[in-house]
Amino acid sequence: MVEKIEHMEMCGITKHFPGVLSNNKVDIQLKTGEVLAILGENGAGKTTLMNILYGLYQPDAGKILLNGKTVKINSPSEAIAFGIGMVHQHFMLVPTLTVCENVILGLSKKFLVDLKMAAKRIRKITETYGLAINPDAYVWQLSVGEQQRVEIIKALYRGANLLILDEPTAVLTPQESNELILLLKNMSKLGNSIILISHKLNEVMAVSDRVTVLRDGEVCADVETRETSQEELAKLMVGREMAPCRRKASFPQVRLS
Ligand SMILES: Nc1ncnc2c1ncn2[C@@H]1O[C@H](COP(=O)(O)OP(=O)(O)OP(=O)(O)O)[C@@H](O)[C@H]1O
Ligand SMILES: [Mg+2]
Numbered sequence: 366m367v368e369k370i371e372h373m374e375m376c377g378i379t380k381h382f383p384g385v386l387s388n389n390k391v392d393i394q395l396k397t398g399e400v401l402a403i404l405g406e407n408g409a410g411k412t413t414l415m416n417i418l419y420g421l422y423q424p425d426a427g428k429i430l431l432n433g434k435t436v437k438i439n440s441p442s443e444a445i446a447f448g449i450g451m452v453h454q455h456f457m458l459v460p461t462l463t464v465c466e467n468v469i470l471g472l473s474k475k476f477l478v479d480l481k482m483a484a485k486r487i488r489k490i491t492e493t494y495g496l497a498i499n500p501d502a503y504v505w506q507l508s509v510g511e512q513q514r515v516e517i518i519k520a521l522y523r524g525a526n527l528l529i530l531d532e533p534t535a536v537l538t539p540q541e542s543n544e545l546i547l548l549l550k551n552m553s554k555l556g557n558s559i560i561l562i563s564h565k566l567n568e569v570m571a572v573s574d575r576v577t578v579l580r581d582g583e584v585c586a587d588v589e590t591r592e593t594s595q596e597e598l599a600k601l602m603v604g605r606e607m608a609p610c611r612r613k614a615s616f617p618q619v620r621l622s
Pocket of ligand 1: 382383385386387407409410411413
C-alpha cells in the first residue's frame with residue numbers, strides 16, 4: 366500500500382565516483398504540494414542526487430526519509446513503489462507503440478492487461494492534469510513535448526506523487542516549456558510534490574517554491590523563491606573565485622540513458 370509522500374528528506378547524502386566527490390553531505394527537503402528547484406552548474410551533482418532518490422545509485426553516506434521514516438531505495442522499481450517517479454532527459458518510449466501501450470508496458474506479467482481499462486485510466490489522468498494526449502496515438506506521431514507528457518503520464522499511472530524532472534525543458538521549444546511550467550504548477554496545486562532540476566534561472570523563478578543550489582557537490586544555498594532573485598541565484602550558482610568546495614579532478618560524465 367503506497368502512502369502519500371507528505372514529506373521527503375535527504376540528509377547528509379555523500380556520493381563518490383572515482384576521483385570525484387559528486388555529492389558531499391547534501392541535505393534537501395520537500396513537502397507535499399511544493400515545487401523544489403535544484404539549481405547548479407554542469408557537474409554540480411544534481412543528477413547524481415536525484416538518481417540516488419530514484420534508486421539508481423546508492424549513497425556512500427546519508428539517508429532518505431519519507432514521512433519521517435528512513436527508507437532504503439534499492440532500485441527505480443522500489444522508488445516507484447514508494448510513489449517517486451522520474452522523467453529523464455532522454456525518453457524511454459517505444460515509437461511504434463501507442464501512448465496507452467507505452468504507459469502499461471512492463472507493468473503486468475501475470476494478467477492480460479485490458480487496454481480499454483488502461484485507456485480509461487489514462488484519460489482520467491489527462492483530464493485531471495490538463496495533459497492533452499490521445500491514448501490511441503502512436504508515439505512516433507507525437508512532438509517532443511507530447512512525448513514528455515507520456516513519460517509524465519507513465520509516472521502518474523504508476524502512482525507517483527513525487528515527480529523528479531531532470532532538465533525537462535532542455536529538449537522543448539519555448540512554447541512547450543511554458544506549457545510544461547503551467548502543467549507542473551497545476552500538478553503541485555493538486556497535491557503532488559515536484560523536484561525540477563534546471564540551470565535556467567527564469568524557469569526556476571517562474572515555477573518553484575524553493576530553490577536548493579548545489580555547487581561542486583555541496584548545498585551552497587536553500588532559499589524561498591519569493592525571497593530571492595535571478596541575480597542572487599546566478600551568484601550563488603557560480604560562486605566566488607575562492608569557492609571553498611573545489612573538486613580535485615573531473616571525469617567525463619557517464620549518462621545512464
Ligand atoms: N556514473 C558516474 N561515473 C563517474 N562519474 C560520475 C558519474 N555520474 C556523475 N559523475 C560525476 O559526478 C559529478 C556530478 O555529476 P552530475 O551528473 O550529478 O552533475 P549535474 O549537476 O547533473 O550536471 P549537468 O548540469 O551537466 O547535468 C561530475 O563531475 C560527473 O562527471
Ligand atoms: Mg545532470
